[in-house]
Amino acid sequence: MIELRACGVYHSNLLYVYFSRRGRSGKLTRSRGTVNEESNMLRICEKLREVDEKSRRFGLVRTEPDYLRALLGAMADMDRCVEVEVLKSLGDVNLEKGRHNKDPEKFDWAMVLYRTALLRCQDPEVGESVENRYLYAEKLRLGEVPTASISYEPLAKDREMPSIAQAAEKLLPLDQLLADGCTSRDLVLAEYTKFVVEGIVNGDNVLEVEAIKSLGDVYLKRGTESRDTMYLTKATALYNTALVRCNGSQGKAALVHRLLYTAKIRQETENIRKRVVNKKTQLQQLDINKKTSVNNDVITGLQFMYMLPSALFARQRAKATSPDYRSYEEHLATGDLALTAGKLDIAERQFASALKLIHDRNKPDRSKEAECLCRLDNSRG
Structure with missing residues (x-):
């Protein structure tokens, strides 16, 4: 039986997974990656190192909030590779929940997250690892050796067509919490990210897009209040991510409007920063001129100290008798x-x-x- 940890669950072991992967037969095979692929894998390991170390100490289930924050960071940085790795880990979390609680629905969640990661993956070897996870989850879900293909639909239920009104109703409590000036914005961000995952596993594209848009709104508000362009950059990235995944023209129009407004705020912030820098430069120049003037007065005073009395008297007399x-x-x-x-x-x-x-x-x-x-x-x- 293929064990979950043998599939390379922890990203700190991604280098091992990269060079030695277990195929369906369980045999150890050496991968042939380019230097760029190795560098990219190292970058992913570094980004997810802390959360993976925490998952080793406390278990996957207890570190689910940390992986949600990692997913938010990947979307805010538009880092597709890290996003795929985090989706894999969130699939692992639900797989662990399904095994411990004997809950078939958690296996379904894991399979959808694996499938989403596979669709967004651009590395064939990482895709092979995701496919192995999917097949293992499918095996646990069905309780037998899987015979279905990778297109197996684990959550094939009769659902209503998702709408913006339904998504807005789900997100309304968080929107009100944010509008009331909630001090724990990190908590709000985590809850919005949960709705992103919920939209993915339920196939609710509208909820996923609206939740990503709300995440962008949080960063936009932070950037507007603090005039920190880092938050504006994250807001722009999240709006772009939502725009790519949006299927409705009405939602796209709202996202384009937000992108334009964010660009306007960024320009105003840059103008304010330039004015502040120019003001500081002027004050520094005035300070330099003042010090120069004082130095000149000191030099003049020293000249008077070492001047002969007769020359000093003649100079003062000439100055005093100059006609007005x-x-x-x-x-x-x-x-x-x-x-x-x-x-x-x-x-x-x-x-x-x-x-x-x-x-x-x-x-x-x-x-x-x-x-x-x-x-x-x-x-x-």
Whole structure:
């Protein structure tokens, strides 16, 4: 009898499964994989390492929530290879439940999850492993050596055609919980992911798509509130995944609208980030300019410290005696007004003040002095 663990249940043993797989005869055969396939298998092992270690310690059934989170992460990253591996593991979980509880429905769930993984698998060797799982689950389900083909329908029941209204009714409690500002959003994400799996095993495409869309809504809300583009990227990936799996035109229109809105939020977030970066750059430049100005003042102060007293006195005197041409013009204008009004004494004082401002023995300004003297003469009549 092919044992479940011999089929390579744990992904930390995926390298062993990759190079040595058991076929239907149970013989050990060496696979011939390319370097890229080996690298991809290593990447999958690394991504699922923690949850697989936990499953070895506590069992597959107790780590089902961790595999649901791994499924969500694979869909959010649009990582088809990891998604296939997680679907295999969720099939293993239900297979274990069926064996322990003698529940045929769990075998049905396992077979549907294996079949879904097989349909989404692009690696023929991984597909062979999934097919072995499917046949083993089928054997347990029927209680005899399977004679049916891989297209065996384990859940062939009379069902109503799924509708968006029915899916919305199932998801309504979670939607309300999210709208009310539930603090445990990870719990909400896990519950939505359960509905994704339920939609897969029941063949309810509408429920699967609506649940994936709701997962995208959670990440969109997170990204809008936190302005973190990582959440917006996950929302975009989930909307794209739902769009690919959607069969109805109405659902596709809603998903396209969400994709456009997410792109708008991302652009606004990028613009805000650019403005913040520019503001920081300007503040840093102002700080640099301020430090440069202080350094220049220090250098000037040091120059004064080591300057000879005579040179320092001459510099200060030159600075103090430099003419103030603005005040000079004001005195002239005030004197002209006083002269026009006939107030000769005021006009004389203003012209005399203007002459004092520009009078410099070392650098006389002959034209302005002559102008002042001429106006003084006019004020004296």
